[in-house]
Amino acid sequence: MFPRNCSSDTSATERDSESSGYPRVVGTYTRGLPGPHLLVTGGVHGNEPDGVHAVRQVIARLEERGTQLRGTLTGVAANRGGLARGARFITRDLNRRWLLDEMIQLLRRDPASDEGEDREQRELLHLLAPLLAAAREPLIFLDLHSTSGEGAPFACMADVIRNRKIAFALGVPVVLGLEEVIDGSMIGFFCDLGHVGVAVEGGKQGDPRTVDTHASAIWIALVAAGCLAAADVPDLVDHRRRLADMTRGLPRVIEIRHRHVVAEDDAFTMEPGYTNFQPVADHQVVAHDRHGPVRTPEAGLMMLPRYQSQGEDGYFLARPVSPFWLRVSAGLRRARADRLVRLLPGVERDPLRHDRMFVEADRPRAIDVFHLFGYRHQRAAGERFVFSRRRPDAIGVDDLPAVLRELLARDAARGG
Ligand SMILES: [Zn+2]
Structure with a gap:
């Protein structure tokens, strides 16, 4: 599936490309030297081909230069059906349902009945499973997106220390907590298995600068991951400058505070002119739907305003996080202080799952405290918040859960 040489993947994928326009593996580059595997996906949303x-x-540049890369760079076109039609998705958002229960459900069904994104996800799982099984160090997963509105590039990650090394190296604002409000994202799936998962929003869809921004992010990530030395990338300074210039004056780290969920029959329409990072006031009218004006629940920074018609995300609100607290949280986690949270007042451990805590929901600061210690805010369950411990660093990487591996093997045996 991944030719171990320094040429792009062509033979099998040329045939595929005739049907969809995009082969699944758009290229892979390795010189056979040991090192990390940087896996780059583009087009998880089919109207965002810029990352591909x-x-x-x-990869073409690496081939021209014959660069001595350590490890492997692989490029994947994620939503081939969506890409072929230029649609965000065909039947459902492919950047959801990367949760264990939902993947088991998918794999238990007959592949012949798959349509749209179910088929894409099944194929991606078959592609990823051998990589996850072979990984002796965390895979570095970079998921490239672009936005329907104008705005500066940024990166998204779950706040575990291993993700910070890659995301902060990019020099663009880093958004924490998107994976908390969006269940089952691809970066969340990788992160939960102990790998690195960072998403990059590269700018407006179809703007040629967005491809350049994504390319700069890939070069910088290759250096940050240790696949390349800075000297291996002759224009590294230009790549860094490009991302710095595009994000000058923006906060370096922000966290998501609110997601406006759109139902299919909501007739949601964003007010014109909003861009990422734009400050908005409390109670400001930012959109309209069939219930009337949509007002912000608090003041903050506008993120991902929806100027296309598909998907459940209307817009997000964020606020800056101080670098001081990021350093404090890194220290706490290095000291393994996360075990202490269960001693805090009002905190109760789930008797069935020791990595899960319940907190009385009348303690709104609890979310901040649990974030510091590396926990994920899952949801509010009645009167209580539910937090789960994110997979910490330095305890090796997990293979796919056995049940998924078995289902994938059964699938492969059936399909040949
Ligand atoms: Zn996207």
């Missing part, structure tokens, strides 16, 4: 073009461009 960027990883192709980077």
Whole structure:
């Protein structure tokens, strides 16, 4: 599936490309030297092909230069059906349902009945499973997106220390907590297995600068991951400058505070002119739907305003996080202080799952405290918040859960 040489993947994928326009693996580059595997996906949303073009461009450049890369760079076109039609998705958002229960359900069904994104996800799981099984160090997963509205690039990650090394190296604002409000994202799936998962929003869809931004992010990530030395990338300074110039004056780290969920029959329409990072006031009218004006629940920074018609995310609100607290949280986690949270007042451990805590919901600061200690805010359950411990660093990486591996093997045996 991944040719171990320094040429792009062509033979099997040329045939595929005739049907959809995009082969599943758009390219892979390795010189057979040991090192990390940087796995880049583009087009998880089919109307965002910019990331696919960027990883192709980077691989072509590496081939021209014959660069001595340590490890492997692989580029994947994620939603081939969506890409072929230029649609965000065909039947459902492919950047959801990467949760264990939902993947088991998918794999238990007959592949012949798959349509749209179910088929894409099944194929991606078959592609990823051998990589996850072979990984002796965390895979570095970079998921490239672009936005329907104008705005500066940024990165998203779950706040575990291993993700910070890659995300902060990019020099663009880093958004924490998107994976808390969006269940089952691909970066969340990788992170939960102990790998690195960072998403990059590269700018507006179809703007040629977005491909350049994504390419810069890939080059910088290759250096941050240790696949390349800075000297291996002759224009590294330009890549860094490009991302710095585009994000000058923006906060370096923000966290998501609110997600406006859109139902299919809501007739949601964003007010024109909103961009990422734009400050908005409390109670400001930012959109309309069939119930009337949509007002912000608090003041903050506008993120991902929806100027296309598909998906459940209307817009997000965020606020800056101080670098001081990021350093404090890194220290706490290095000291393994996360075990202490269960001693805090009002905290109760789930008797069935020791990595889960319940907290009385009348303690709104609890979310901040649990974030510091590396916990994920899952949801409010009645009167209580539910937090789960994110997979910490330095305890090795997990293979896919056995049940998924068995289902994938059964699938492969059936399909040949
Ligand atoms: Zn996207």
